[in-house]
Amino acid sequence: MxxxxxxxxxxxxxxxxxxxxxxxxxxxxxxxxxxxxxxxxxxxxxxxxxxxxxxxxxxxxxxxxxxxxxxxxxxxxxxxxxxMLGALAELRMEGELIYVQAGVPGAKLARFAASNNLCGAEFFVGIPGTMGGMLAMNAGCYGSETWQKVERVQVLTRRGELLERAPQEYDIGYRHVALRDANEEFFVGAWLKLESGDVEVARQDIKALMEKRSASQPLQLPNSGSVFRNPEGMHAAKLIESCGLKGRTIGGAQVSEKHANFIVNIGEATATDIENLINEVQATVLQQTGVELHPEVKIMGEKK
Ligand SMILES: Cc1cc2nc3c(=O)[nH]c(=O)nc-3n(C[C@H](O)[C@H](O)[C@H](O)COP(=O)(O)OP(=O)(O)OC[C@H]3O[C@@H](n4cnc5c(N)ncnc54)[C@H](O)[C@@H]3O)c2cc1C
The missing domain is CATH 3.30.43.10 (Uridine Diphospho-n-acetylenolpyruvylglucosamine Reductase, domain 2)
Known part of the structure; x- marks a missing residue:
């Protein structure tokens, strides 16, 4: 080519x-x-x-x-x-499993599961990502994580080979997933195993989750969810807040007043503004509390 x-x-x-x-x-x-x-x-x-x-x-x-x-x-x-968004969009029942392709958003998956009387997928509604991104990040909230629901995944290798893999082939942790033997591959689909449940209860849980999120997160401004992973037994947001960093602003990037582990774009933030603020928060928290924060967000590309 x-x-x-x-x-x-x-x-x-x-x-x-x-x-x-x-x-x-x-x-x-x-x-x-x-x-x-x-x-x-x-x-x-x-x-x-x-x-x-x-x-x-x-x-x-x-x-x-x-x-x-x-x-x-x-x-x-x-x-x-x-x-992947809008491209790999298949979502269907295959026997008792849900087959979901990598471009399907979490909210759509949660509603599909509920309408098939399956429960355990409600948490996906609060994660504004696709199945591929949720597999790559082992995204989760309120005690549930993506890979807890995975029976097997479908991947494409760098050379375009289509494979199925079992969860045991990956190192899976908190917001972390990696193949045991390094290989460049992309998630293209997954089969999920969920429990049977009451569709009405699942729908109510979805609604409650959405309300909880909009009460606690600055969803009206562009953001990327939690910027840092929670250190073991601690909350990154509490550490950041305790250092007086809420509202700290660099250019168009600001540590949210509503949720200290969110950085919001309050205007024309550049990626440099955001990255500089991430670095400053990291350095300040380390200096004041001795705890090293690690970003959850993926930073790619070249500096200007
Ligand atoms: C308001 C808000 C709330 C959030 N709440 C949560 C939460 O509660 N819990 C949580 O875990 N996260 C949360 N997030 C973060 C984010 O939604 C998740 O990490 C999500 O899984 C990212 O999915 P995505 O499709 O947007 O991935 P992207 O942001 O597009 O990509 C993220 C990473 O995954 C890789 N990737 C994407 N697709 C694939 C694929 N098909 N195969 C291989 N790698 C791939 C990318 O290369 C990149 O490294 C939140 C974000 C926002 C903005």
């Missing part, structure tokens, strides 16, 4: 959409950051497989779902973004 003439290639052999110089502000919930050199939104799984089989092996690749845990630096991403 000639990456200098990708559009022509796409027109001839692929069914997805290839775009050049894509402003990643449109694809990240912080609404900040640089430009991705290329973005491919596949038509479906077979099309993504075809794209990967033809892509030069040295082309940097990054999967993106809803971009709700992602900061792309202002210098941009010099590679290809695989946009």
């Amino acid at each position: 000639n990456m200098s003439e990708p559009t022509q290639f796409t027109a001839q052999t692929l069914r997805g959409e290839l775009s050049l110089d894509v402003d990643m502000r449109r694809h990240t919930s912080w609404r900040a950051g640089g430009v991705a050199k290329r973005m491919y939104q596949p038509a479906d799984l077979a099309d993504l497989q075809c794209f990967l089989q033809r892509l030069p092996l040295n082309e940097p690749l990054m999967a993106v779902g809803l971009g709700s845990n992602l900061l792309v630096r202002d210098g941009g991403y010099r590679g290809t973004v695989l946009l």
Whole structure:
């Protein structure tokens, strides 16, 4: 594949959409950051497989779902973004399991499970990510985590090979997932195992979760959820607040007054503003409490 003439290639052999110089502000919930050199939104799984089989092996690749845990630096991403949202969108029952593709948002999955009288997927409603991003992050809340529900996953390798893997093949922890033997792969689907339950109870739980979230999180401003992981036995938000950092602002980035582990974009924040604020919070908390905070958000791309 000639990456200098990708559009022509796409027109001839692929069914997805290839775009050049894509402003990643449109694809990240912080609404900040640089430009991705290329973005491919596949038509479906077979099309993504075809794209990967033809892509030069040295082309940097990054999967993106809803971009709700992602900061792309202002210098941009010099590679290809695989946009899963709106592309890998299949969601169906397969026997007693739910088959869900990587581009399906958590809220849609939670409602689908409830309407099939299955419970245990309610927490997905509060995570504004896709199945792929939730698998990659082992996203969770209120005591539940994504991988607790996974029977097996479907992945595409860098060379476009389609495989199924069991959870035992991964190192799975708090907001952490990695293959035991390192390999560049992307999640394209998963089979989830849930318990039978009462659809009405599940629907009420979903509603209650949504209300709880909007009461405690600054959802009216662009953000990326919790910026730092909670250190063992502690809350990152409490540590940040105890250091007097609520409201601390750099450029257009601000430590939220409502939830100290959120950084909000109060105007025209750049990725540099956000990253500088992350670094400052980290340094201040370390200096004042001796605790080292580790970012949960993924920071990609080049500095300007
Ligand atoms: C308001 C708000 C509330 C949030 N609350 C929570 C919460 O309660 N719990 C929680 O865990 N998180 C929470 N988050 C963070 C975020 O929603 C989750 O981490 C989510 O799983 C990210 O999914 P995404 O599709 O947006 O992934 P992206 O942000 O697009 O990507 C995140 C990472 O996953 C990788 N990735 C994405 N798709 C794939 C794929 N198909 N295969 C391989 N890698 C992939 C990306 O390359 C990147 O490294 C919140 C975020 C916001 C904005």
